Each structure stands twice: as C-alpha cells, then as structure tokens.
Amino acid sequence: xxxxxSRGRLRLGTQVSTQINTRPYERGLRRYLGxxxxxxxxxxxxxxxxxxxxxxxxxxxxxxRLRSSIVSRAEGSGRSVGYVIGTNVNYAAAVEYGTSxxxxxxxxxxxxxxxxxxxxxxxxxxxxxxxxxxxxxxIEMTEIFWRAHASQIGRR
Numbered sequence: 733x734x735x736x737x738s739r740g741r742l743r744l745g746t747q748v749s750t751q752i753n754t755r756p757y758e759r760g761l762r763r764y765l766g767x768x769x770x771x772x773x774x775x776x777x778x779x780x781x782x783x784x785x786x787x788x789x790x791x792x793x794x795x796x797r798l799r800s801s802i803v804s805r806a807e808g809s810g811r812s813v814g815y816v817i818g819t820n821v822n823y824a825a826a827v828e829y830g831t832s833x834x835x836x837x838x839x840x841x842x843x844x845x846x847x848x849x850x851x852x853x854x855x856x857x858x859x860x861x862x863x864x865x866x867x868x869x870x871i872e873m874t875e876i877f878w879r880a881h882a883s884q885i886g887r888r
Contacts, residue, residue: 771884776878777806778881779881780804782881783871786870787817787870787871788800789870792864792866798819803817803820804817819867827863828866828867828868830862831858831860832860833857834858835856835857844856
C-alpha cells in the first residue's frame with residue numbers, strides 16, 4: 733500500500749476536469765432523429781394514401797367522376813406535417829351531406845324540359861336527396877390508419 737505525504741496545506745477544493753468528445757454521439761443522434769423524422773413523414777404519407785383510398789372506396793358511383801376526382805396532397809414541413817384530401821367536383825357536398833327539398837326553376841330559358849317529359853314545365857319540386865357520406869367516414873378512420881403506420885416508426 734502506498735502512502736502519500738503532503739508538505740504544506742491540504743487543499744479541499746480540488747477540481748478534476750474531463751472532456752468527452754460527444755461529436756460521434758451527436759452525429760449518431762442526428763442520424764437517428766433524421767431517420768425518425770423520415771419515418772414520421774412516411775407514416776403520415778401512408779396514412780394520407782389510406783384515407784384517400786377509403787374515401788374513393790366509399791364514394792357512390794354513377795359515372796365514376798366523383799370517385800376519380802378524390803385527391804390528396806401532403807402539407808407542411810419540419811415538425812408540422814399533414815395532408816389535405818378533397819375533390820373538385822361541384823356536387824360533392826350535395827352527395828356528402830344530401831339536399832333538402834327545393835324548387836328547380838329555369839335559368840336561361842322560360843321552361844324546363846328533359847327527354848321523356850310530357851311537356852315543358854315552369855318549375856320542378858325536387859324532393860331532395862339523402863346524404864351519402866364518403867369523405868367524413870374516411871377521415872374518421874385516420875386514427876386507425878395512423879396507429880397502424882406509426883407503430884412502424886423507428887423500426888428498421
């Protein structure tokens with residue numbers, strides 16, 4: 733056992749200084765967080781596509797125009813990412829929410845006429861249409877799709 737002798741005063745305020753090079757760890761952490769960020773963006777994008785496909789699946793089809801017009805796009809960057817889903821056909825809201833009974837009157841002519849009608853008429857009393865929701869149910873499934881894709885974040 734070694735014995736140390738000290739001449740003079742004993743110093744109680746001794747300091748030890750150590751430096752640790754954290755750059756390799758920081759680079760690894762940045763790479764990991766960057767991968768996480770990419771994974772989050774990928775999960776949001778996959779959720780967007782799933783919601784879009786669900787809305788298309790639920791859309792009622794007569795000519796197929798409404799179904800084919802449903803599109804989505806990613807929005808945001810960095811920590812704030814999301815998406816917008818919608819359609820540009822003018823009757824989409826009437827299909828989604830339905831219409832109440834209403835009167836149809838001619839705009840450019842004095843009477844309405846269509847093939848099969850007995851004679852031209854001044855107005856038509858439309859009974860309205862029932863709602864056929866397609867967008868809202870798809871959007872309500874966002875959480876289910878998100879959970880499925882978010883569970884894959886960080887798993888490579």
